[in-house]
Amino acid sequence: MHYGELTQNMETVHTIGWQGITVTVPAHWHLAHARGTVRNGYFRVDDEEHPRIEVRWSHPKRNLDLSVRARRYLTLLRRRARRDGKKIQFSESPRPFTSSSVPKNKEVLCFSWSTDVHAWGTIWKCRDCGRVVAAQVLFHGRDKNFSLVKQVLSSLEDHPQSEEVLWCAHGLSFSLPDQFKVKEWVAKLDSSRAEFQAKRRNRLIIACRDAAQSGSDPATLVRFAKRTLKRRGKRLFETFRTERVLSHDGIAFAEAEPIRRLRRRRGPVRKRPYGVAFYCPERGKQFAIMANDRHREFVGKALTHFACH
């Protein structure tokens, strides 16, 4: 990734990471929509007003011809343009946007089209992981900036560079081992909650919320952790201690199980949560990370590459 080049031209940038795909974009662009799985899916990044980049991915079983796929997409665009009474101009450009030299492990095709929206895009197949990615950068009105297109598309990576997958979206940024799959991610204006699942029902939940007023007060951190876990009850987090987390004030907690139940229990051991919650004054946000207590090492793993500010 030509990170230095990007920062020169885009002032401030940030990286968005979703299902193993990463792309570096101007800081005011944000992930607006995401669906699908690691096998195939779609995400869209918007600025304050308009969609700016769309990324689709899939793992086709059969060997596919990229130009066939591009032509199919063109047909779809033409049909849509006709429906909306617009004219579409399309070019299957041999000029690669991704970089001056096409990477050896990729088969790349570039295209552009324009109606009242201008788009430059690329479809490629990665020979390393077999993923086919289609991405396009969009411009509305006259503010076309070809060097921005080049920079954004050349920052696009279709597979993680290690076994850790970077998740960087909706106000949260962290890496997790690739066995964790996202189960649900609810993003609101002032909060974000992501739930991951790995084999044998290992659950990991990561959340944040705006909390400049409550700050690092342990009682509010406990309340936030409870809400994040979506469980109520007095015994929850009877045992917590204050702890520094990522050099911020926070708590570490474990869910206590009532003695009565311990005596009565015959079935398998219930999976109780273990986790940490802390307050980052730089962002004015509270964060909570929790896992089943038998897999508490994943909380530590999630914290290793956690970026709160």
Ligand SMILES: [Zn+2]
């Ligand atoms: Zn790949």
Ligand SMILES: [Zn+2]
């Ligand atoms: Zn912080």
